[in-house]
Amino acid sequence: IQQAAAAAGTSPPELCERVSGLFRQALTQAAVSFTDFIRTSEPRHRRAVLHFWGALRDGGALYKGAYEGWYCTPEECFLPESQLAERRDAQGRPCKVSLETGHQVHWTKEENYMFRLSAFREPLGVRRWLRDNPRAVSPEPFYRRVLRWLDEDLPDLSVSRERSRLQWGIPVPGDATQTIYVWVDALVNYLSAAGYPEAHGEWADGFRYFLLRQGVPERDCDYYEEKVVKVVNSELADALGGLLNRSTALSINPSNTYPCFSESCFPKISDYSGEKAAGRASAEDYEFVASVASLPLQVAGCFEGFQIYKALECVALCVRQTNSFFQRHRPWKLDRKDPAEQLWLDTIIHVTLECLRVYGTLLQPVIPHAADKLLSRLAVEPEERGLSSLTFLPRYDGEPCPFEGRQLGPDTGVLFPRLEKSRQHQRETEKL
Known part of the structure; x- marks a missing residue:
């Protein structure tokens, strides 16, 4: 968001305001109703994130450590060597890219807060619990994928970024040099929408x-x-x-x-x-x-x-x-x-x-x-x-039907108009 806003010559809040408006408009046109429309820049979400961060910190799940590796900005993650390939950039210089997406990666080294993901593997007995509850993850292919993932090593996860290069976001409480990153910000949105920490609760059709x-x-x-x-x-x-x-x-x-x-x-x-x-x-x-x-x-x-x-x-x-x-x-x-x-x-x-x-x-x-x-x-x-x-x-x-004998409602015309192919598509088809 920060990079997209800079490229568009605007600020992150202004960019998000515009994009959020487009989503609201699309939802209205698609007849999608919702009980809540929340944005992660709202005060209630900020409160939830800060509380969640504090709970992780107080529980000993966070520590500050140096982190380095090949970082992919579009994918928002560090990638191991096994997921990289050698390529040449637009100027013909050698570079590394993500095998899965082709996005270029850059070597990044910085001090971040880390979440002790590795510490939660065995104490929670996740693998055993999942095998005893095969319907816990659905659809079934994702269940098998999670099991395979848990068979691998679970590395600790970087959950902050240096504020000198990421000003858009919630600062780490007590450390103005760091910004809380997406894993402990955007994902907490599901909790904040439920009231955490106070409480839990034609194009179209x-x-x-x-x-x-x-x-x-x-x-x-x-x-x-x-x-x-x-x-x-x-x-x-x-x-x-x-x-x-x-x-x-x-x-x-x-x-x-x-x-x-x-x-x-x-x-x-x-x-x-x-x-x-x-x-x-x-x-x-x-x-x-x-x-x-x-x-x-x-x-x-x-x-x-x-x-x-x-x-x-x-x-x-x-x-x-x-x-x-x-x-x-x-x-x-x-x-x-x-x-x-x-x-x-x-x-x-x-x-x-x-x-x-x-x-x-x-x-x-x-x-x-x-x-x-x-x-x-x-x-x-x-x-x-x-x-x-x-x-x-x-x-x-043999039961009564409440509709029997009832006058039908007004005829408002065709239930669903037939769609027509776009003229551009028709022209392309005719050329073929």
Whole structure:
């Protein structure tokens, strides 16, 4: 930050004020809400850092010692020889760079405060505890990485820098020649946001959906515009949005209500083994209803395990099944003048809207604007949108459905507009 501010001809506080404003703006545009927005330049964070430093010092975890080695400024760390390679700089002079990133390193020697990391390895029994608690670190590849890391020597960690070259930061208490460095500053931010030491406590929806749908926690995800357009259009605009439009169209549902479910058309059976029921529903319909019924618990489990991409994969599969159900029975072909046909038509729409209500509820954390629009169209009130009280197709189990007969909400147009490739991308594709 100090170097970037100098290069921009401004001060670190001014630079941080500008960048922080950009983050706030981006969060607002992406519909990301937060209980707190904290900056490490705030007084409450400074108090937390000073208290934390004092606790480390009083516990004997800090000492002052000479530190030297190859330092990489962009990576903010010292690197051992094993992680370096010989290269030549822009002037053709030999230099050393980081093997992993290619950033140039410089030999640095200075007196810093050191954290006795090595002293915490065995007394805490970290390796033994981790092996006894394999789910303590998730996802699993990171668990294996931590175990490998603990098998290596744990060197003491430099946690301050000379203030003569790093004025931006919190001074070490009682030593004006040193600045507290990032490991005992930025990382304490999680504590200060919780009240430590006093107490503990289109770009938007589409891009957000894509990142969570494609992003795997243990590795990077590939991003390119064509893939974003394809995923968002097929799963949100076409599959989900198209299903809502078709099932609420006045040509299908002229009364614009949440129609009734007919138990005679879709009678309950003991299992989904493929037996033919007396009603109009097929064995495939029973399998599909079972899939949607199990979805809330499935999604909740994936969310708990931070496997959001798996949750969205399950939702997308059920959305496709619902489209197949709707298409299979062709409600637009049914004769409303025939009472039996009208019962079946209403049941098809009721099941479809129930599915959409489940999808809208489950997708609220991922596509908040579109989910709100969908649930509002189905006339689902804000207090009826919680996961804990989500019950799918209660009428199938002989229970009353609070939505049955309810007037649908206003039609505000397309749920999710289809994305178009940028003109620049189209031109490049045409050239190819």
